[in-house]
Amino acid sequence: MIHETSISTDLPAEARRRLTSEPVMVVDLAAIRRNFQALARMAQGSCAAIVKGDAYGHGMVESARTLLAAGAELFFTARFEDALVLRNTLGQGPRIAALDGVTEDGMKEAVAQDIIPVVNSREQLQTASDAAIRQGAPLAAFVHLDTAMNRLGLAPDDDDLALPLLKNLDVQAYMTHFASADDVDLDLCRLQAERLRDRASRFPEAPLSIANSCGVFLGQEFHGHIIRPGKSTFGINPLADAANPLHEPATVLAPVVQIRTLCKGDPVGYSCTWHAPETRRVAILAIGYANGYLRGNSNLGHVAFGDRIAPVVGRVSMDLTAVDISALPESTVHVGSMAEIVGKTINYRSLANTVGTNEHEAIIALGRGCYRTYVGGDAVA
Known part of the structure; x- marks a missing residue:
C-alpha cells in the first residue's frame, strides 16, 4: 500500500495530479x-x-x-x-x-x-x-x-x-x-x-x-x-477485541495546501472552537466533510505524517481541515506534503472510533468523497 508523505511516483499520473490539491483514496x-x-x-x-x-x-x-x-x-x-x-x-x-x-x-x-x-x-x-x-x-x-x-x-x-x-x-x-x-x-x-x-x-x-x-x-x-x-x-476487522487478521486495502492521503504560524490565543475554523494555547504551527489539509472526512473529527481526529501523529484542531469544514504540526520537525512537513487520513498508521477502526461510528460508514464516506485510484491489480496472491 501507499504510505509516503510525499506524492508517490508509483501512482497513475491522474492520481498524482489530483494529489496536489485534493485527497485521494489508494486501494490495494x-x-x-x-x-x-x-x-x-x-x-x-x-x-x-x-x-x-x-x-x-x-x-x-x-x-x-x-x-x-x-x-x-x-x-x-x-x-x-x-x-x-x-x-x-x-x-x-x-x-x-x-x-x-x-x-x-x-x-x-x-x-x-x-x-x-x-x-x-x-x-x-x-x-x-x-x-x-x-x-x-x-x-x-x-x-x-x-x-x-x-x-x-x-x-x-x-x-x-x-x-x-x-x-x-x-x-x-x-x-x-x-x-x-x-x-x-x-x-x-x-x-x-x-x-x-x-x-x-x-x-x-x-x-x-x-x-x-x-x-x-x-x-x-x-x-x-x-x-x-x-x-x-x-479489511474491516471482524474481531471485536483482537488484532485484525486481514489486510486493510485503502489508504487516504490529503495534501498540505498551507502552513500557518499562530500566536497564543489565535482561533482556528468556524465558531472558533479551538484557540492556540501558545505559538503553534498549523497545516491546512485539502480534505473535509465533502470528501467524507466526517465533521465529527473536529477537535478529535488525528492524521499522520509518516509515523508521527498530528491532531485535528478546530472544526472540519467542507473542503479543509486544520491539524497541529507543532510537535513535528519543521523540515518534515511543508506545502505539498501528504497527510495520511487512514492507512499504515491510522487504521480503519481508529478512524471510526474517533467519531463514534463503525468502519463501514467511515470508509464508505471517504470512498464516495475522494478520487479513487488502484494499485496491486496484477499482483499474485
Missing part, C-alpha cells in the same frame, strides 16, 4: 484478493463475494474484477441496479444476486440478465413464482428467512403461504443474517442458525447460507454451505 487490490482467498479457505463450503455499499467504499467494479480473478463465483449486491452493472462488468460467468430483491417491474430484466433475486417478502415470493410460471421453468432465487433481525426476510408466519410457491423456484440457498455476531452473542447466533435449519427443513431441499464476516470467525458451526463475508473481504 492485492490486499482484497488475499483477504477473499483467506476467507474462502476458512469455509466448509463456498465463499460468496459481497460488494454492497460500493464494495464498502473501495469501488464495486474494480473490486469485483479482482474477486472474480481470485476465484469468486457468486456475487451479492444490495440493489438490483448494482447487480445489472456487475453483470455488464463481469459477463455471463459468475452468479450475481440482489440482496434487496427484485420488484415486479424489474423481474423481466432480471430474468433476461440472469440476475438472481433474493426473496425477502411474501410479495417478492409471489413475483418470483409468477415469473417462473411465465417462463415455464423454475426460477433461480435465494430465499431469505428472517430469524431475529426483523428487517428483510420471510417471517415464520409466512411459511405456510411460502411452501406451495417455493415449488416453482430453483432455490439456490435459504439464508439468514446474524443480528449480533459482531458482539459475539453466541446464544443468539446459535438460536438463529437453529431457526434457519428448522424452517428450511419444511421446504424443498437447498443449501444454507448463514455466516457474515463475524460469523465466519465464530466457527464452522455457524457457516452453512455458503459464507457471506462482506466487510472482512475489504
Whole structure:
C-alpha cells in the first residue's frame, strides 16, 4: 500500500495530479484478493463475494474484477441496479444476486440478465413464482428467512403461504443474517442458525447460507454451505477485541495546501472552537466533510505524517481541515506534503472510533468523497 508523505511516483499520473490539491483514496487490490482467498479457505463450503455499499467504499467494479480473478463465483449486491452493472462488468460467468430483491417491474430484466433475486417478502415470493410460471421453468432465487433481525426476510408466519410457491423456484440457498455476531452473542447466533435449519427443513431441499464476516470467525458451526463475508473481504476487522487478521486495502492521503504560524490565543475554523494555547504551527489539509472526512473529527481526529501523529484542531469544514504540526520537525512537513487520513498508521477502526461510528460508514464516506485510484491489480496472491 501507499504510505509516503510525499506524492508517490508509483501512482497513475491522474492520481498524482489530483494529489496536489485534493485527497485521494489508494486501494490495494492485492490486499482484497488475499483477504477473499483467506476467507474462502476458512469455509466448509463456498465463499460468496459481497460488494454492497460500493464494495464498502473501495469501488464495486474494480473490486469485483479482482474477486472474480481470485476465484469468486457468486456475487451479492444490495440493489438490483448494482447487480445489472456487475453483470455488464463481469459477463455471463459468475452468479450475481440482489440482496434487496427484485420488484415486479424489474423481474423481466432480471430474468433476461440472469440476475438472481433474493426473496425477502411474501410479495417478492409471489413475483418470483409468477415469473417462473411465465417462463415455464423454475426460477433461480435465494430465499431469505428472517430469524431475529426483523428487517428483510420471510417471517415464520409466512411459511405456510411460502411452501406451495417455493415449488416453482430453483432455490439456490435459504439464508439468514446474524443480528449480533459482531458482539459475539453466541446464544443468539446459535438460536438463529437453529431457526434457519428448522424452517428450511419444511421446504424443498437447498443449501444454507448463514455466516457474515463475524460469523465466519465464530466457527464452522455457524457457516452453512455458503459464507457471506462482506466487510472482512475489504479489511474491516471482524474481531471485536483482537488484532485484525486481514489486510486493510485503502489508504487516504490529503495534501498540505498551507502552513500557518499562530500566536497564543489565535482561533482556528468556524465558531472558533479551538484557540492556540501558545505559538503553534498549523497545516491546512485539502480534505473535509465533502470528501467524507466526517465533521465529527473536529477537535478529535488525528492524521499522520509518516509515523508521527498530528491532531485535528478546530472544526472540519467542507473542503479543509486544520491539524497541529507543532510537535513535528519543521523540515518534515511543508506545502505539498501528504497527510495520511487512514492507512499504515491510522487504521480503519481508529478512524471510526474517533467519531463514534463503525468502519463501514467511515470508509464508505471517504470512498464516495475522494478520487479513487488502484494499485496491486496484477499482483499474485
